[in-house]
Amino acid sequence: MTVGTSTEQVASGGPVPASTLSGAKPRRRRALRLPRSPKIIIGLALLAFFVLLSVIGPLVAPYSPDQIFTNSPVPLPPSAAHWLGTTNLQQDVFSQLLVGGGDMLLVSFIAGVVATALSVVIGVTAGYLGGLADDLLSMLTNIFLVMPALPLLVILFGFLGKTGSNDLFLVGFIISITGWAWGARVLRAQTLSLRNRDYVDSARIIGERRSRIIFAEILPNLTPIVASSFLFTVLYAVGTYTAMAFLGLVNPNWSWGGMLYYAQGANAELTGYWWWYIPPGLAVALLGTSLALLNFGIDEFINPRLRAAGLTRRARGQRGNRTRRSQQFALTPVVRVAQAQGASAALPGTAAVLTGAAASAATLAAPTRGTTHVTGVKEGQS
Numbered sequence: 001m002t003v004g005t006s007t008e009q010v011a012s013g014g015p016v017p018a019s020t021l022s023g024a025k026p027r028r029r030r031a032l033r034l035p036r037s038p039k040i041i042i043g044l045a046l047l048a049f050f051v052l053l054s055v056i057g058p059l060v061a062p063y064s065p066d067q068i069f070t071n072s073p074v075p076l077p078p079s080a081a082h083w084l085g086t087t088n089l090q091q092d093v094f095s096q097l098l099v100g101g102g103d104m105l106l107v108s109f110i111a112g113v114v115a116t117a118l119s120v121v122i123g124v125t126a127g128y129l130g131g132l133a134d135d136l137l138s139m140l141t142n143i144f145l146v147m148p149a150l151p152l153l154v155i156l157f158g159f160l161g162k163t164g165s166n167d168l169f170l171v172g173f174i175i176s177i178t179g180w181a182w183g184a185r186v187l188r189a190q191t192l193s194l195r196n197r198d199y200v201d202s203a204r205i206i207g208e209r210r211s212r213i214i215f216a217e218i219l220p221n222l223t224p225i226v227a228s229s230f231l232f233t234v235l236y237a238v239g240t241y242t243a244m245a246f247l248g249l250v251n252p253n254w255s256w257g258g259m260l261y262y263a264q265g266a267n268a269e270l271t272g273y274w275w276w277y278i279p280p281g282l283a284v285a286l287l288g289t290s291l292a293l294l295n296f297g298i299d300e301f302i303n304p305r306l307r308a309a310g311l312t313r314r315a316r317g318q319r320g321n322r323t324r325r326s327q328q329f330a331l332t333p334v335v336r337v338a339q340a341q342g343a344s345a346a347l348p349g350t351a352a353v354l355t356g357a358a359a360s361a362a363t364l365a366a367p368t369r370g371t372t373h374v375t376g377v378k379e380g381q382s
Contacts, residue, residue, distance in 0.1 A: 037300065043293030050287050054105045057098035065096040065254045075273045085275035088266045097279050100255045103168060104241055110172030111179060111237035116230045118176065119183030120219070127191025128214055138188065144181035152178060153240065157249040166251045172237065179236045183229030190225055194218050224302040228295055235291040242284050256280035
């Protein structure tokens with residue numbers, strides 16, 4: 001007898017797989033599991049909105065951000081012509097808000113990529129090699145950790161001048177110099193716990209190169225931590241670039257920090273021109289909130305204590321729902337015998353009927369073993 005492993009013809013003329021003839025069920029493809037954490041969902045939604053705003057904002061802006069309208073001594077409040085009012089130079093605030101998010105996101109992304117690359121190379125290398133290399137790289141990391149970032153950035157941007165401050169790639173690279181040390185410290189600690197695992201020892205025994213062990217065996221297990229470090233660095237770059245633009249150390253034109261710089265220069269917060277500084281400040285706050293929510297969601301995923309707490313809280317909630325649902329179908333009848341005795345005292349003819357009803361209800365509610373007791377019924381009554 002020959003067992004076929006190919007297809008066979010049936011009466012309809014179409015081929016039938018051998019797995020179907022033998023009764024084997026086809027494999028189901030694993031469905032894509034979307035994130036269920038509310039923090040991750042809200043953070044992704046807000047971040048996607050700001051990315052979309054930075055892409056299409058310059059295209060849908062009603063006016064040019066530097067276009068000057070009717071000459072007026074004071075900024076105009078929001079109206080149908082200018083949804084968010086105007087500045088003291090009669091420039092449209094809404095157009096500046098739509099155009100100003102692109103530079104911030106670009107600088108933050110550049111700073112996040114460069115700082116994450118530095119933290120991965122320095123942190124993982126120090127944790128895996130150990131010895132003198134670990135001591136030197138750890139000392140470098142500690143120096144950048146204790147170094148005050150804001151004064152250093154003020155000095156560096158002061159040497160750049162107006163030409164260098166307009167280069168977004170250079171600005172992002174300078175911000176990344178002060179933002180890589182925290183991620184390198186965390187990655188070094190995790191690498192120290194991974195370098196003595198069995199699969200790493202096996203790769204070392206069979207003669208694998210150090211670079212391959214680091215990037216093929218250790219680094220894939222650090223992916224959630226690398227992602228969290230990247231988001232933290234992007235959040236740090238958003239705040240740093242806004243602060244530098246607010247201080248006038250980088251080109252403040254048409255960025256959210258630049259709008260705050262010009263509003264502060266015109267004393268908008270003291271004169272009541274709220275439409276000039278609240279929209280850019282709120283945009284920066286919401287962008288930072290989206291990155292922070294994503295970071296918290298990833299932290300709950302990689303932290304066993306937070307993940308166990310979330311699962312325990314979810315399971316407790318499910319058990320509570322099942323308990324409340326089951327209690328609805330386990331209600332026992334209750335007869336108020338005191339009221340029955342009062343009624344029997346008023347109407348003596350109905351005492352036997354009420355007493356019998358109380359006894360039957362108590363018999364139904366009593367457990368299966370043991371003696372049945374009826375509350376409020378005297379022993380001499382029948």
